[in-house]
Amino acid sequence: MTQISVRVDGAAYTDEVEPRTLLVHYLREQLGKVGTVVGCDTSNCGACTVHLDGEAVKSCTVLAVQADGSEVTTIEGIAQNGTLHPMQKAFHELHGLQCGYCTPGMIMASIDLVGDNPDPSEHEVREGIEGNLCRCTGYQNIVRAVQQAAAEMRGAQA
Amino acid sequence: MTAVEDRPVTAGPAKEVGQARKRKEDARLITGKTTWTDNMVLPGMLHLAVVRSPVAHAKLGTIDVEAARSAPNVVAVFTGRDLAEEQGSIPCAWPVTPEMVNPGHPSVAVDEVNHVGEAVAVIVARSKTAAQDAVELVDVDYDPLPVVLDMDRALADGAALTHDHVASNESFRWIFDAGEAGTGSSTDEAFANADVVVSRRFVQQRLIPAFMEPRSTVVQPQGDNYTMWSSTQVPHILRIMLAMTTGVPEHKLRVIAPDVGGGFGGKLQVTPEEVITLLVAKRLGKPVKWTETRSESLMSAHHGRDQIQYVDIAADREGNVLGLKVHILADMGAYLRLVTPGVPILGAFMFPAIYKFPAYRFDCQGVFTNKTPTDAYRGAGRPEATFAIERIMDELAVELDMDPLELRRRNWINAEEFPFTTVAGLEYDSGDYEQATQQALELLGYDELREEQRRRRESNDPVQLGIGFSTFTEMCGLAPSRVLGSLSYGAGGWEHASIRMLPTGKVEVITGSTPHGQGHETAWSQLVADELGVPFEDIEVLHGDTAISPRGLDTYGSRSLVVGGAAVVNASQKVVAKARTVAAHLLEASEDDLQFESGTFSVRGTPGSGVSIQEIALATFAAHNFPEGVEPSIDADATFDPVNFSFPHGTHICAMEVDTETGMVSIRKYACVDDVGKIVNPLIVEGQVHGGLAQGIAQALYEEAVYDEDGNLTTGTFVDYLVPSAADLPHFDTGNTVHEAPGNPIGAKGVGEAGCIASTPAVVNAALDAVRHLGVSDILMPLTPERVWRAIHRGGDGGDRATAGTNAYGGAQTETTAGVSTPESRLGGDR
Ligand code: FES
Numbered sequence: 011m012t013q014i015s016v017r018v019d020g021a022a023y024t025d026e027v028e029p030r031t032l033l034v035h036y037l038r039e040q041l042g043k044v045g046t047v048v049g050c051d052t053s054n055c056g057a058c059t060v061h062l063d064g065e066a067v068k069s070c071t072v073l074a075v076q077a078d079g080s081e082v083t084t085i086e087g088i089a090q091n092g093t094l095h096p097m098q099k100a101f102h103e104l105h106g107l108q109c110g111y112c113t114p115g116m117i118m119a120s121i122d123l124v125g126d127n128p129d130p131s132e133h134e135v136r137e138g139i140e141g142n143l144c145r146c147t148g149y150q151n152i153v154r155a156v157q158q159a160a161a162e163m164r165g166a167q168a
Numbered sequence: 169m170t171a172v173e174d175r176p177v178t179a180g181p182a183k184e185v186g187q188a189r190k191r192k193e194d195a196r197l198i199t200g201k202t203t204w205t206d207n208m209v210l211p212g213m214l215h216l217a218v219v220r221s222p223v224a225h226a227k228l229g230t231i232d233v234e235a236a237r238s239a240p241n242v243v244a245v246f247t248g249r250d251l252a253e254e255q256g257s258i259p260c261a262w263p264v265t266p267e268m269v270n271p272g273h274p275s276v277a278v279d280e281v282n283h284v285g286e287a288v289a290v291i292v293a294r295s296k297t298a299a300q301d302a303v304e305l306v307d308v309d310y311d312p313l314p315v316v317l318d319m320d321r322a323l324a325d326g327a328a329l330t331h332d333h334v335a336s337n338e339s340f341r342w343i344f345d346a347g348e349a350g351t352g353s354s355t356d357e358a359f360a361n362a363d364v365v366v367s368r369r370f371v372q373q374r375l376i377p378a379f380m381e382p383r384s385t386v387v388q389p390q391g392d393n394y395t396m397w398s399s400t401q402v403p404h405i406l407r408i409m410l411a412m413t414t415g416v417p418e419h420k421l422r423v424i425a426p427d428v429g430g431g432f433g434g435k436l437q438v439t440p441e442e443v444i445t446l447l448v449a450k451r452l453g454k455p456v457k458w459t460e461t462r463s464e465s466l467m468s469a470h471h472g473r474d475q476i477q478y479v480d481i482a483a484d485r486e487g488n489v490l491g492l493k494v495h496i497l498a499d500m501g502a503y504l505r506l507v508t509p510g511v512p513i514l515g516a517f518m519f520p521a522i523y524k525f526p527a528y529r530f531d532c533q534g535v536f537t538n539k540t541p542t543d544a545y546r547g548a549g550r551p552e553a554t555f556a557i558e559r560i561m562d563e564l565a566v567e568l569d570m571d572p573l574e575l576r577r578r579n580w581i582n583a584e585e586f587p588f589t590t591v592a593g594l595e596y597d598s599g600d601y602e603q604a605t606q607q608a609l610e611l612l613g614y615d616e617l618r619e620e621q622r623r624r625r626e627s628n629d630p631v632q633l634g635i636g637f638s639t640f641t642e643m644c645g646l647a648p649s650r651v652l653g654s655l656s657y658g659a660g661g662w663e664h665a666s667i668r669m670l671p672t673g674k675v676e677v678i679t680g681s682t683p684h685g686q687g688h689e690t691a692w693s694q695l696v697a698d699e700l701g702v703p704f705e706d707i708e709v710l711h712g713d714t715a716i717s718p719r720g721l722d723t724y725g726s727r728s729l730v731v732g733g734a735a736v737v738n739a740s741q742k743v744v745a746k747a748r749t750v751a752a753h754l755l756e757a758s759e760d761d762l763q764f765e766s767g768t769f770s771v772r773g774t775p776g777s778g779v780s781i782q783e784i785a786l787a788t789f790a791a792h793n794f795p796e797g798v799e800p801s802i803d804a805d806a807t808f809d810p811v812n813f814s815f816p817h818g819t820h821i822c823a824m825e826v827d828t829e830t831g832m833v834s835i836r837k838y839a840c841v842d843d844v845g846k847i848v849n850p851l852i853v854e855g856q857v858h859g860g861l862a863q864g865i866a867q868a869l870y871e872e873a874v875y876d877e878d879g880n881l882t883t884g885t886f887v888d889y890l891v892p893s894a895a896d897l898p899h900f901d902t903g904n905t906v907h908e909a910p911g912n913p914i915g916a917k918g919v920g921e922a923g924c925i926a927s928t929p930a931v932v933n934a935a936l937d938a939v940r941h942l943g944v945s946d947i948l949m950p951l952t953p954e955r956v957w958r959a960i961h962r963g964g965d966g967g968d969r970a971t972a973g974t975n976a977y978g979g980a981q982t983e984t985t986a987g988v989s990t991p992e993s994r995l996g997g998d999r
């Protein structure tokens with residue numbers, strides 16, 4: 011067992027973890043952060059995407075011990091004081107989800123994408139979220155949602 | 169030809185139905201406040217891991233579980249022999265013929281394994297990791313038997329057997345002959361008299377539903393009661409079947425489907441793992457959880473499609489179709505699961521599609537192989553049928569030197585001919601194929617693209633353009649119970665709903681149709697808001713728990729709205745009728761003098777007087793001042809059993825670029841116009857179409873479950889099984905025409921499967937249209953660059969499934985992952 015200290019969605023935790031424990035399992039099983047989910051065992055689906063020190067990572071590819079000393083943000087930590095993040099709002103408004111299983115990862119990946127490219131074209135969104143699979147939506151409404159959120163986030167920064 | 173005239177008049181002006189309401193269910197899904205089964209933690213909960221067979225066919229020798237049993241934190245290990253008494257057989261609810269052979273399907277193999285991934289033992293441990301760690305400690309002796317994989321060979325004389333206790337690899341033979349059924353004339357005569365006969369062999373590759381949420385089951389014993397949470401589409405069916413299979417009495421078992429992350433038919437099942445979890449919880453008296461990995465899911469959850477189709481079409485020189493003969497080999501895999509044999513039979517009625525064939529014969533053999541069982545996958549039988557007919561119509565057009573759309577037009581049912589009884593005996597309800605086609609042509613920009621195609625042809629452009637059609641219909645809204653009975657299905661097709669009027673005027677709607685992404689909570693609220701005249705926000709939709717929603721037949725076959733929604737509407741109307749009696753009493757008026765508008769009863773001609781249905785709910789709760797002899801409740805139930813299927817239709821057109829030098833295909837434009845009857849929520853309908861298109865296009869271009877010659881699934885992870893990403897799919901241009909369904913009070917037709925059924929042949933027809941002048945007349949799905957290149961440069965259909973180590977199969981392999989370089993793979997097997 012190894013001791014780690016992390017901040018997750020604004021709260022500080024210090025825990026003992028097995029060295030082999032993946033970040034996603036630490037989040038789900040030790041912290042009860044079950045909003046972040048697991049969809050595969052080969053790092054292909056992106057369902058587990060969270061932000062590690064501000065960058066989107068697939069939390070099934072990071073060991074919990076690697077997150078020691080870091081700041082983790084999950085889908086559960088992006089709404090501010092009960093106000094949805096523009097990306098959450100856009101997914102809702104444009105029907106960017108059906109079953110919702112891919113949605114936490116998709117939203118976290120999309121926020122990171124817009125951080126890097128504040129005004130992505132349709133093509134750039136499609137390429138940018140290539141690492142996140144959705145079996146329900148056919149992606150079109152997700153792409154629209156990301157672009158709408160990007161516009162709102164640009165406006166918010168301006 | 170809409171049928172609105174005959175529909176019962178619903179209360180109040182339609183305010184909610186037709187609105188693009190944003191979904192209620194999103195609130196929890198976009199914030200991570202979801203209740204996936206795997207989230208469940210119960211005190212003292214134990215975890216399962218399943219030991220799975222690495223061989224496709226073998227006798228089981230000794231299974232040494234001692235090392236696993238004594239591993240840290242392992243509580244118990246069970247083999248098939250330990251569970252043989254209790255586990256029964258995974259049920260098959262659809263014995264399609266009286267003679268159908270069902271070899272039996274133990275949840276954990278007892279004497280023999282019949283496909284890779286079959287369960288051979290179960291580890292129970294205090295943590296998931298401890299259970300998984302112990303899997304490798306189980307030592308199983310496998311005594312190998314011959315492996316049966318190819319259906320043609322499986323049916324040959326002297327073929328090795330998939331199961332050694334059955335006489336052959338044929339499970340059943342099911343024939344429909346329109347001449348004999350009296351719905352058409354003799355196919356033999358039709359073919360004898362035809363000017364033109366075209367015969368083709370099409371392959372429907374094996375697919376994997378690949379829902380994003382891996383399956384998970386939790387069982388909690390409480391005395392002799394059991395509660396099961398499971399990631400299932402069918403909690404009601406699951407409860408009944410588990411009771412019949414395991415002997416846990418039905419009334420002692422509660423099944424809950426919490427938030428479920430997609431299904432697409434893949435969770436329409438009674439799985440071995442659900443049986444195992446229940447039996448282990450029962451044995452140990454402790455809560456138990458099983459959650460699969462993606463690799464387990466891909467190899468052990470049921471697969472879909474997998475047919476070889478021999479199709480013959482007869483026509484005269486003018487292009488009038490005269491007859492259709494279809495012979496299908498349908499791969500059952502190693503076992504029959506819930507509706508495995510019924511899937512091709514659901515397709516049997518759809519091969520004649522929208523065309524007026526005078527003669528039709530369908531002949532299907534269900535074939536066992538040592539592969540994962542097949543069962544429902546989005547469309548279940550109907551995509552296969554639609555592919556075959558829409559492909560052969562194009563082949564016939566080529567043979568007749570006719571425009572493919574002209575050929576379709578000449579033969580399709582005209583708008584004024586509805587209702588139309590087809591050669592397969594179905595009564596198509598409503599539609600206008602010409603109207604949908606015209607709109608789709610405009611959406612696509614057909615004329616310009618044809619012109620561009622001509623230019624590219626003439627200039628011998630390395631990138632050629634093709635346009636492909638699919639003018640489809642499908643039967644859905646499963647299903648009239650009597651029809652299901654006549655097809656030997658083991659249950660009915662009705663759906664149930666109840667409405668509970670709460671004292672504060674809020675409304676609970678209980679539906680037996682269990683959603684997993686379809687938006688029932690929103691759409692049902694819209695229906696009820698209009699019927700009861702209460703605000704959308706005041707309605708809560710409950711589902712997916714056999715204790716809360718005691719009657720239901722769940723979600724599949726595009727049935728939820730047209731059957732389940734119809735029950736909701738009927739139950740609402742009963743509530744209004746009951747409330748009317750109370751209103752008459754409260755307003756001291758005759759019921760006949762009351763009008764009901766926007767949720768309020770008032771006396772006709774007396775403006776201002778009135779009582780709302782929400783006030784009546786409170787008055788009913790108090791029951792202080794209630795009409796004599798009337799029970800104090802305005803709640804109501806309804807069960808709706810449709811008299812017919814509904815028949816959505818549409819025209820899908822794909823424009824495809826094919827790079828003749830690399831074999832790369834790329835969808836230039838995709839346009840479709842679907843008629844799904846009355847649209848309750850356009851946002852949800854469009855989403856369903858998009859998702860269906862993605863899966864249908866994925867069959868055409870990307871996905872294939874591939875087995876090597878030993879029966880190993882070589883596409884057993886998301887690295888190899890290519891679920892398309894956003895970058896792999898085009899923008900879709902979608903539209904609608906509306907011809908209401910006369911068979912339900914909403915006027916809706918199903919939409920869940922339409923896009924998936926329609927799109928696959930449009931895509932393949934488009935690719936072929938691009939390269940037909942180069943001598944290509946077929947390319948096997950999925951249309952990998954390698955196959956396309958080979959078809960263009962080497963002839964044939966691009967290569968059959970190849971053996972392990974070559975690159976010719978599937979879209980999934982690149983030179984690197986295949987590990988073998990062939991002249992072809994050097995050209996890039998990647999997508
Ligand atoms: S679970 Fe992390 S990428 Fe699939």
Ligand code: FES
Nearest residue numbers: 108110144145146
């Ligand atoms: S919404 Fe179901 S997987 Fe994306």
